[in-house]
Amino acid sequence: MTINRWAIDINRDSLTDARIVEELETDLPEGAVEVAVDLYAMTANNITYAVFGKPMGLFGNDQGYWDFFAERDAPGRLPVWGFATVTRSHHEAVPVGTQLYGFFPMASHAVLLPGHAGPQGFTDASQRRTTLPVIYNQYQRIDALDDYAAADHDYWPVFRPLFLTGWLIADQFEDEAGYGAEQILVASASSKTAIGLAHALVQRDARPQVIGLTSLANITYVESLGLYDRVIAYDAISTLDATVPAALVDMAGNAAVTAAVHNHFGDVLRASVVVGKSHWDSVPDATTLPGPARQGFFAPGRSEKRVADWGAESFRSRIEAAWTSFVSLAPKLVSIDKRKGPEAALEAYLETLAGKADPRIGLLIAP
Structure with a gap:
């Protein structure tokens, strides 16, 4: 055409x-x-x-x-x-x-x-x-x-808005003292937003362990990023230590993965944060899941909060500094x-x- x-x-x-x-x-x-x-x-x-x-x-x-x-x-x-x-x-x-x-x-x-x-x-x-x-x-x-x-x-459209979302998620975790979690499980760890989150988390001095959850097909790629402390396949979630307080960040809305994490950790899961819904045809689990209620993350709302907290200029300068430290990695990712x-x-x-x-x-x- x-x-x-x-x-x-x-x-x-x-x-x-x-x-x-x-x-x-x-x-x-x-x-x-x-x-x-x-x-x-x-x-x-x-x-x-x-x-x-x-x-x-x-x-x-x-x-x-x-x-x-x-x-x-x-x-x-x-x-x-x-x-x-x-x-x-x-x-x-x-x-x-x-x-x-x-x-x-x-x-x-x-x-x-x-x-x-x-x-x-x-x-x-x-x-x-x-x-x-x-x-x-x-x-x-x-x-x-x-x-x-x-x-x-070329890396701006690919990463810039998603990096910002990841950075804001990390900022919220820091603001909430990590929700008391000692390990953060990042579902859909190969996604651009997850990569931004992982990069932002590893820059922080005191942080929980960051574990990438991904499909078996993407294990090698996610490990090669060097941004996660551990990378495991979705079908190995049950091998994680369920006595260690954890938090889930769900990038894709995969109902089966969400259920596996909630059922494995139960009340030891301190937070369950929903970011995206790229698994648009995934049918939600009709049963009530153990552990915390799921909470949505909305990047514009978090941005507006930080602009109010820090002022627009300070917010912008912090984002610019974080982006500059990340974008040099983009061609390798x-x-x-x-x-x-x-x-x-x-x-x-x-x-x-x-x-x-x-x-x-x-x-x-x-x-």
């Missing part, structure tokens, strides 16, 4: 029902800008966005991830992280040619409505986004990012697979949805 302007529409009620649609150029509203999406990453995290696309109260106001780029009566447009360039502008502070990093739809183009525009970037002020988390609505000018380097360009065009974008989405994505690969789409 040779089309210059396209998007991928997804059935909100059936995630496998996705199709490429041609987009026509329309008049640009006053004060708006249009961007051409240059590059974005497709990861398991995007599948979590799709699963939580419909309103579930995640944002405290009965909205979901589909609300960022589509109205309620339209097909879903999946949010992705990446880079874009302004191609048309009706905003004097955001001229044509401005390069941005942020949240975009899985499409070749997007229309944004800059608010509070300045040298660092702007916040999208579209009506449907005004009650959504600020962190998702911020667009940063690439030339204003202190921790950006051209050599790391994944190989980049860059694909081009709408068919490649659709294929990458369906591949990731089906759980076929290789954790050793950083999958990028150049629309």
Whole structure:
């Protein structure tokens, strides 16, 4: 299919029902800008966005991830992280040619409505986004990012948002004195968010043992990362010492793994933190699990707390320092697979949805 302007529409009620649609150029509203999406990453995290696309109260106001780029009566447009360039502008502070990093739809183009525009970037002020988390609505000018380097360009969409989530999880554990756990079990240890969490944890002076839980097929890869104290396969969870207080961080929402950990540790499990739901078709265990109630982790909420605690500038500088210490490792952690065009974008989405994505690969789409 040779089309210059396209998007991928997804059935909100059936995630496998996705199709490429041609987009026509329309008049640009006053004060708006249009961007051409240059590059974005497709990861398991995007599948979590799709699963939580419909309103579930995640944002405290009965909205979901589909609300960022589509109205309620339209097909879903999946949010992705990446880079874009302004191609048309009706905003004097955001001229044509401005390069941005942020949240975009899985499409070749997007229309944004800059608010509070300045040298660092702007916040999208579209009506449907005004009650959504600020962190998702911020667009940063690439030339204003202190921790950006051209050599790391391809690793930003792959790792930057997921590293931030991992870092924030580690920060919450430190804030909660590790929930009293002496070992942290990280399920889906090969995921990009888990890698960010493990890296953040091992930087801390006093920390519990960090144990990566993964599939048998990914054992060798996860061990090669050098970020976990131990790596074990899911079917070996019963070999862990159930007398040592533990905490579970669940990146993927695999019901069988969750049940295995809860049943093995029981009340010795001090916390069970749910981060993602890339195992979207995993059926939850209908029985009540022993141990603590599961608690969700929402990165924007944690970010807002730390901005309130530390101030925006201190929060930003801490993240920049942490990212700079991590990004040099990125080329050793994944190989980049860059694909081009709408068919490649659709294929990458369906591949990731089906759980076929290789954790050793950083999958990028150049629309």
